[in-house]
Amino acid sequence: QKEVEQDPGPLSVPEGAIVSLNCTYSNSAFQYFMWYRQYSRKGPELLMYTYSSGNKEDGRFTAQVDKSSKYISLFIRDSQPSDSATYLCATIETSGSRLTFGEGTQLTVNP
């Protein structure tokens, strides 16, 4: 079993839709959670970073963490064609030195 599970999609939505991306993890030691966005033929770039359970909002993006159920989500409001990319969840232990990534979800927002 992978330590971080993520539905690879692909996910296709119309412009303006609300997008929900999700990951589950199995290691209780994971305490920090990130979402990276990866455009085609580019390296991933950090989108959101959170530690505690609950919601963290940044513009159209909201990251949600539920440590009790080991479930993390990323919501994109008013999705735009420029949001079309692969979204990777990532997590790390408190004293860890390396991120563990999910498989990534490929998102396409159609104009």
Add this chain to the structure above:
Amino acid sequence: GAGVSQSPSNKVTEKGKDVELRCDPISGHTALYWYRQRLGQGLEFLIYFQGNSAPDKSGLPSDRFSAERTGESVSTLTIQRTQQEDSAVYLCASSQGQGREKLFFGSGTQLSVL
């Protein structure tokens, strides 16, 4: 430089040949990571360098893989006797600290083993 630079961007090689991939991290970043991304898959950790500490090599898949880093600058990832299953994008990332710090990724080297 302005970002993490990797070279070459594409490499096609024949099975059994050795390849060397290069990474120039952001100046001042003490941590450097190599990840492998196979088609349609997530990032697989390979190796981690932090300052002058011994590298964490626990992700290297076989003894055909090795990596070096000169101080806190350039790193090279070497794959000996390449196999077709080595075909992937090899991503390098650097950060100011360790672990929880934001990682800055290069665009990767697309390796194709024929």
